[in-house]
Amino acid sequence: MDEVVEILPDLLEQTGIMLQIVGLGMLFGGAGGLVVGTALYVTRRGGILAQPVVWWLLNTLVNVFRPIPFIIFIAALQPLARVVVGKGIGTDAAIFAIALAATFGIARIVEQNLVALDPGVIEAARAMGAGPWRIIRTVVLPEALGPLILGFTFAVIAVVDMSAVAGLVGGEGLGNWAITYGYRQYNPVVTWSALAVIVVIVQLIQVLGNTLARKVLRR
Amino acid sequence: MPHISLVDVTKTFPARRRGERPVTAVDGVTLDVERGQVYGIIGYSGAGKSTLVRLVNGLEPVTSGSVLVDGVDITTLRPRELRRVRQGIGMVFQRFNLLRSRTVARNVAYPLEVARVPRAQRQAKVAELLEFVGLTEHADAYPEQLSGGQQQRVGIARALAADPSILLADEATSALDPETTEEVLSLLGRVNSELGVTIVVITHEMEVVTRIAHRVAVMEAGRVVEEGPTYDVFTAPRTETAKRFVRTVVRALPEGEELAALRARHEGRLLTISFTDEAASQARVFGALARAGVDFHLVHGGVDDIQGRVYGLLTIAVDGDDAAIRDALAQVGPGVTVTEATAEPAEPAGPAEGGERDG
Ligand SMILES: Nc1ncnc2c1ncn2[C@@H]1O[C@H](COP(=O)(O)OP(=O)(O)OP(=O)(O)O)[C@@H](O)[C@H]1O
Ligand SMILES: [Mg+2]
Numbered sequence: 001m002d003e004v005v006e007i008l009p010d011l012l013e014q015t016g017i018m019l020q021i022v023g024l025g026m027l028f029g030g031a032g033g034l035v036v037g038t039a040l041y042v043t044r045r046g047g048i049l050a051q052p053v054v055w056w057l058l059n060t061l062v063n064v065f066r067p068i069p070f071i072i073f074i075a076a077l078q079p080l081a082r083v084v085v086g087k088g089i090g091t092d093a094a095i096f097a098i099a100l101a102a103t104f105g106i107a108r109i110v111e112q113n114l115v116a117l118d119p120g121v122i123e124a125a126r127a128m129g130a131g132p133w134r135i136i137r138t139v140v141l142p143e144a145l146g147p148l149i150l151g152f153t154f155a156v157i158a159v160v161d162m163s164a165v166a167g168l169v170g171g172e173g174l175g176n177w178a179i180t181y182g183y184r185q186y187n188p189v190v191t192w193s194a195l196a197v198i199v200v201i202v203q204l205i206q207v208l209g210n211t212l213a214r215k216v217l218r219r
Numbered sequence: 220m221p222h223i224s225l226v227d228v229t230k231t232f233p234a235r236r237r238g239e240r241p242v243t244a245v246d247g248v249t250l251d252v253e254r255g256q257v258y259g260i261i262g263y264s265g266a267g268k269s270t271l272v273r274l275v276n277g278l279e280p281v282t283s284g285s286v287l288v289d290g291v292d293i294t295t296l297r298p299r300e301l302r303r304v305r306q307g308i309g310m311v312f313q314r315f316n317l318l319r320s321r322t323v324a325r326n327v328a329y330p331l332e333v334a335r336v337p338r339a340q341r342q343a344k345v346a347e348l349l350e351f352v353g354l355t356e357h358a359d360a361y362p363e364q365l366s367g368g369q370q371q372r373v374g375i376a377r378a379l380a381a382d383p384s385i386l387l388a389d390e391a392t393s394a395l396d397p398e399t400t401e402e403v404l405s406l407l408g409r410v411n412s413e414l415g416v417t418i419v420v421i422t423h424e425m426e427v428v429t430r431i432a433h434r435v436a437v438m439e440a441g442r443v444v445e446e447g448p449t450y451d452v453f454t455a456p457r458t459e460t461a462k463r464f465v466r467t468v469v470r471a472l473p474e475g476e477e478l479a480a481l482r483a484r485h486e487g488r489l490l491t492i493s494f495t496d497e498a499a500s501q502a503r504v505f506g507a508l509a510r511a512g513v514d515f516h517l518v519h520g521g522v523d524d525i526q527g528r529v530y531g532l533l534t535i536a537v538d539g540d541d542a543a544i545r546d547a548l549a550q551v552g553p554g555v556t557v558t559e560a561t562a563e564p565a566e567p568a569g570p571a572e573g574g575e576r577d578g
Contacts, residue, residue, distance in 0.1 A: 118314075118316070120312060120314055120316035121316050121317075121318055121319075123278065123312070123316065124310070124312060124316035124317075124318075125318075125329070126278055126305070127276055127278060127305060127308075127309075127310040127387075128305065128306065128310075128329060128330040128333055128377075128381070129302040129303065129304075129305035129306035129330070129333050129334070129381075130302070130329075130333045131298075131299075131302055134333065138329075138332070139318060142318070142320040142321075143318060143319060143320050145320060216320075218361060218363075
């Protein structure tokens with residue numbers, strides 16, 4: 001018990017850093033994924049803004065980058081991180097890599113949920129004289145909101161997973177802490193308390209996502 | 220000037236995959252829909268009805284030909300102008316296509332938002348339309364909380380929100396049971412008669428056409444094979460397709476096994492009398508036969524109401540002298556057609572042939 005009390009300040013600090021990494025990673029990655037995923041959906045053949053060339057470029061980009069294991073991705077992205085966030089190492093560099101990886105992952109999740117939309121409602125909106133941007137704003141996204149919330153919930157948990165690798169580029173957070181002070185220094189209390197906190201956070205996110213989605217879907 | 224005019228319109232979809240052929244869904248269609256008319260388009264699945272109606276509001280661009288709405292060729296409009304035209308054309312769908320993320324009231328408000336109508340006016344208009352379709356108390360319900368018929372009424376209210384002068388209904392009743400179909404059809408009838416909206420109804424059900432359409436076009440393989448006032452097409456179908464549709468509503472001439480069974484049961488000749496409302500003809504035929512001392516009785520058929528006009532197709536078994544029968548039928552006059560019921564395509568049985576059908 002004493003040991004836990006002893007590590008508590010670190011645990012709290014590292015939890016805060018992890019939440020920051022996940023929060024910012026999701027903020028940028030979520031926005032990026034929403035934009036890219038929606039773009040994939042509307043530019044595909046037969047879409048409301050059909051643009052075969054744009055679609056092909058986006059699709060190829062996502063296909064190439066999404067399957068890269070994150071631990072390699074974050075390392076390979078260091079030079080680009082240096083350009084964008086000013087430093088190739090540290091928490092910010094990790095957030096940058098996570099945001100980018102999340103963009104590709106979330107783009108597919110968004111696209112899949114939008115493709116499942118009933119084309120009839122899009123047709124109805126077109127028949128009423130709505131333009132493509134209005135349709136995206138008032139039909140496509142609101143109609144897919146429930147599944148999108150569930151998709152984003154799934155993505156947050158994937159981002160929590162990614163955040164554990166931040167240490168590779170000198171980023172902090174619970175994952176890095178558990179490996180550096182728990183695993184490498186044979187301190188199971190550190191490892192287990194990090195694990196417990198992560199499990200609780202993931203559960204909370206899942207419950208929140210499910211509740212929101214149920215509310216939106218009215219079931 | 221016709222309200223909607225299609226001039227030699229063709230729509231060909233490119234082959235979806237290599238090796239497949241392009242599909243010509245609409246093939247050289249020319250037709251006019253007058254202002255205030257209910258125009259029916261009937262045809263079997265794949266005939267090109269939905270494609271045709273989607274050309275009218277430009278949801279699908281034509282391959283060739285022109286589509287005139289209020290005299291304006293919409294095939295030459297730019298996207299922005301086309302969207303304006305669409306605001307003046309309501310559309311109702313087989314599967315309603317309501318927005319599940321919106322309440323009934325907000326679904327109906329959607330076209331008003333598109334037309335940038337201010338909020339207060341929007342609310343007033345929505346209330347008025349919900350009243351018109353009888354759904355005022357369901358304003359705050361979500362679509363899935365309503366029955367199919369109620370959802371379609373929301374669809375109709377929504378289609379009417381922007382005060383369109385044209386309503387396109389693509390199989391608007393096909394997903395509904397007979398009773399609800401009746402309810403929706405009578406609502407469409409009111410939209411036409413009370414609001415003066417020109418309606419194009421697409422259907423594969425002849426009842427829908429006879430119930431509300433003033434004029435009808437029969438489609439087959441992308442072409443209009445028969446067209447005219449509903450009553451005329453119904454009482455005197457020329458094409459096999461039109462005849463088959465008519466048969467779904469009227470008990471048609473007995474054929475095949477049914478005819479054989481009738482023959483086995485009745486002596487003498489079997490004559491089919493078709494009559495229109497031009498004359499009180501059924502009584503005249505029966506009267507003439509009775510006066511000639513010919514013995515007869517009714518074995519098959521019925522009388523229908525098309526747009527408030529009468530149409531009957533009755534088969535009688537007659538027993539008597541051929542000359543007497545011929546003389547009796549000769550007296551009947553126009554509006555009545557008598558055909559001998561044979562296994563072959565029916566042949567005229569007497570001089571009474573004529574009137575409506577030839578004219
Ligand atoms: N977007 C499309 N791309 C390719 N072919 C199409 C497309 N839309 C329709 N078709 C084809 O055009 C033909 C006519 O289809 P359409 O939907 O107009 O028929 P329909 O008369 O409305 O039939 P139904 O009663 O089944 O609704 C069909 O062969 C169909 O496969
Ligand atoms: Mg159809």
